[in-house]
Amino acid sequence: MAFIRLDIRCLYAILICTAFGSPLSSTTEIKVNPPQDFEIVDPGYLGYLYLQWQPPLFLDNCKECTVEYELKYRNIDSENWKTIITKNLHYKDGFDLNKGVEAKIHTLLQGQCTNGSEVQSLWSEATYWTSPQGNLETKVRGMNCIYYNWQYLLCSWKLGMGVHFDTNYNLFYWYEGLAHALQCADYIKVNGKNIGCRFLYLESPDYKDFYICVNGSSKSQLIRPSYFIFQLQNIVKPLPPDYLSITVKNSEEINLEWNIPKGPIPAKCFIYEIKFTEDNTTWVTTTFENEIYVTRKSNKSQQLCFLVRSRMNIYCSDDGIWSEWSDIQCWRGGIQKEILFFLITFSFVLFFVLLITCLLMMKQKALLKMVFHTKKEVFSHQETLC
Ligand SMILES: *[C@@H]1O[C@H](CO)[C@@H](O)[C@H](O)[C@H]1NC(C)=O
Ligand SMILES: *[C@@H]1O[C@H](CO)[C@@H](O)[C@H](O)[C@H]1NC(C)=O
Ligand SMILES: *[C@@H]1O[C@H](CO)[C@@H](O)[C@H](O)[C@H]1NC(C)=O
Ligand SMILES: *[C@@H]1O[C@H](CO)[C@@H](O)[C@H](O)[C@H]1NC(C)=O
Numbered sequence: 001m002a003f004i005r006l007d008i009r010c011l012y013a014i015l016i017c018t019a020f021g022s023p024l025s026s027t028t029e030i031k032v033n034p035p036q037d038f039e040i041v042d043p044g045y046l047g048y049l050y051l052q053w054q055p056p057l058f059l060d061n062c063k064e065c066t067v068e069y070e071l072k073y074r075n076i077d078s079e080n081w082k083t084i085i086t087k088n089l090h091y092k093d094g095f096d097l098n099k100g101v102e103a104k105i106h107t108l109l110q111g112q113c114t115n116g117s118e119v120q121s122l123w124s125e126a127t128y129w130t131s132p133q134g135n136l137e138t139k140v141r142g143m144n145c146i147y148y149n150w151q152y153l154l155c156s157w158k159l160g161m162g163v164h165f166d167t168n169y170n171l172f173y174w175y176e177g178l179a180h181a182l183q184c185a186d187y188i189k190v191n192g193k194n195i196g197c198r199f200l201y202l203e204s205p206d207y208k209d210f211y212i213c214v215n216g217s218s219k220s221q222l223i224r225p226s227y228f229i230f231q232l233q234n235i236v237k238p239l240p241p242d243y244l245s246i247t248v249k250n251s252e253e254i255n256l257e258w259n260i261p262k263g264p265i266p267a268k269c270f271i272y273e274i275k276f277t278e279d280n281t282t283w284v285t286t287t288f289e290n291e292i293y294v295t296r297k298s299n300k301s302q303q304l305c306f307l308v309r310s311r312m313n314i315y316c317s318d319d320g321i322w323s324e325w326s327d328i329q330c331w332r333g334g335i336q337k338e339i340l341f342f343l344i345t346f347s348f349v350l351f352f353v354l355l356i357t358c359l360l361m362m363k364q365k366a367l368l369k370m371v372f373h374t375k376k377e378v379f380s381h382q383e384t385l386c
Contacts, residue, residue, distance in 0.1 A: 032109040033057045034121040035069055035089075040101060040128035045174045046181055046211035047097045047227055049128065052090040056107050056121060065111030070120075073103035076127075094209045097227040100129035134222035137161040140169055140214045146321060147232045149239050149263040150206070156188065156196035157214060160223065167218040171197045175210045206232040237321035238265055238310045241272065241290065244329035246306065251299035257291040258308050258326065269316035275325070277305040288313060305330040 033056035041050040051073060059067060069088075072081040075096050084091055085108070095101045107121035140157040147153050155171065171184040171194070188196030209229050216223035239261035247255040256274065260267050273286050276294060278301045285292070296304070307328045312320035 030109075030114050030119050032059075032062070032067075032107045032119050032121045034107055034124035035105050036124075038103075038105050038124040038126050040103060040126050042128065042130075044181055046172060046213040047229055048092065048094050048174070048176075048209070048211060049101065050090060050092050051103050051105075051126075053105055053124070054089065062109060062111075062113045065109050065113040068108040068110075069105055070108055071103065071105045073101065076100035076102050076129075094211065094229055096229065097130050097213070097225075100127060102127045130225070132224070134224035136224055138163050138167070138216070138221065139224045139226045140216070143212075143214065143226065143228055145212070145228070145230065145235055147206075147236045149261070150233070150236050150265045151263060153199040153202060153205075153232065154188075154196065155199075155212065158195065159193065160216070163216075163223065164218045164220045166220065167216055167223060168192075169194050169214050169216040169223070172213045172215070173199075173211060175202075175205050176208050177204065181211075181213070202232075231318075233312065233317040234319040235321065236265070236312045236317065238270070238312065238323045239263060240323045240326040241308045241310050242326060244306065244308065244326055246304055246329055246331040248296075248304070248331060248333075249293075252296050254294050254296060254304060254331075255291060256294060256306050260290050261310055261323065265312070266316070269312050270310050271313035272308050272310050273322065274306055274308050277303070279303055300333075302333045303330060304333075 035053035035056055038051075038053040041052060043050060051071060053069070055067065067087070068085055071084045071086065071091055073084075073093070074081045076099050078099075082093070102125070104123040104125045106123045109119040109121075110117070138160040140160055142158045143155065144157070145153065145155040157169065159167065159169070171187075172181045173184070174181040184194075184197035185200050186198040187194040188198060208231065210232055212228040213225050214228075215225035241258040241261055243259040245257045247257070249255055256276070258272070260270065267290070268288075270290070271286055271288055272290065273284060274292060275282060275284050278297055281297065305328055308326045310323045
């Protein structure tokens with residue numbers, strides 16, 4: 001397990017926070033102690049850590065002053081510190097546990113007891129890292145998580161390099177709302193080895209940090225765990241749009257339409273990329289709507305085709321994955337004219353055939369009537385169509 005190294009470098013400075021107006025105050029610098037017992041606590045949430053501390057010593061003398069804490073923290077090796085100013089005695093945030101974590105805090109005192117100016121204590125520091133076990137090469141490789149259609153989360157990975165044959169990996173995950181980290185309940189296996197995880201139903205997991213740890217075990221070596229943090233709305237891969245249609249409005253304007261992919265993603269969250277081909281020129285454009293009007297380059301073009309793919313837009317996520325391309329939908333000018341010509345010709349021929357048949361039959365009927373009247377014999381006969 002992990003361990004904590006608490007490191008209070010700055011031992012308590014002399015505290016002279018005497019009551020305002022004492023003879024000392026005009027000559028002596030006012031000082032305040034750093035917070036006590038500053039520590040980084042790992043509650044087992046795979047990267048979500050608690051930073052906590054106690055008030056500085058001898059604060060009782062500074063009743064007329066406001067006490068605040070300036071907290072700075074970062075992953076070791078990252079360039080920037082995050083800075084928080086708070087009156088609380090704790091702070092929580094997510095960290096990348098593949099690396100160490102460092103934090104420092106000092107007391108800020110301001111008010112009557114400091115004669116209005118701000119007094120800062122020395123820093124109190126703490127660091128934290130999970131005990132680095134196993135070689136770096138034993139980590140899983142190529143971790144890839146996709147949240148299909150904002151419904152099904154699936155993660156997959158490759159085994160570490162040169163790991164012993166008995167090595168197997170396990171995935172644990174946590175996000176705010178879960179009481180503790182959970183293990184994957186539905187592993188994807190190849191030859192008995194876990195190489196992925198299908199997540200079962202997740203209750204409101206988006207728009208918050210999702211923490212994953214893939215660790216492993218082997219009888220003959222230690223396996224280095226890997227940590228991942230992402231937000232699910234940023235790894236959504238939607239379904240491709242379907243029911244594409246092309247309507248050629250006139251010789252210049254074309255309307256392209258398609259259906260919003262089915263599922264829980266709201267219509268306003270999509271951006272579409274359209275690949276449009278007119279004869280043999282192709283261009284690509286994007287739109288937020290599920291239709292677009294395009295202008296034909298030439299009214300003689302014989303073939304217009306398009307396909308669409310979808311993605312989450314910037315109003316709903318910071319990032320996303322393009323869906324697969326939809327099926328292609330085409331309009332063929334030439335062929336349509338041919339079909340139209342064929343249909344018209346066929347209709348005319350049919351009409352004439354029917355007309356002639358009717359005329360012939362009417363004539364036959366009249367003839368029969370004549371024969372019937374003259375000979376008074378009944379000829380059984382077929383009914384006419386007309
Ligand atoms: C407090 O401020 C007043 C005027 O601003 C100054 O005369 C006095 O010396 C200050 N006292 C201390 C302890 O700094
Ligand atoms: C893997 O991580 C989980 C969650 O932190 C922990 O409970 C488990 O003991 C770890 N397994 C190994 C082999 O380190
Ligand atoms: C591109 O279109 C032109 C006529 O518009 C045609 O002559 C040519 O063969 C086409 N090229 C290809 C690769 O289809
Ligand atoms: C086709 O376009 C040309 C110019 O681009 C125009 O002169 C002609 O009238 C158009 N034909 C039809 C049938 O609209």
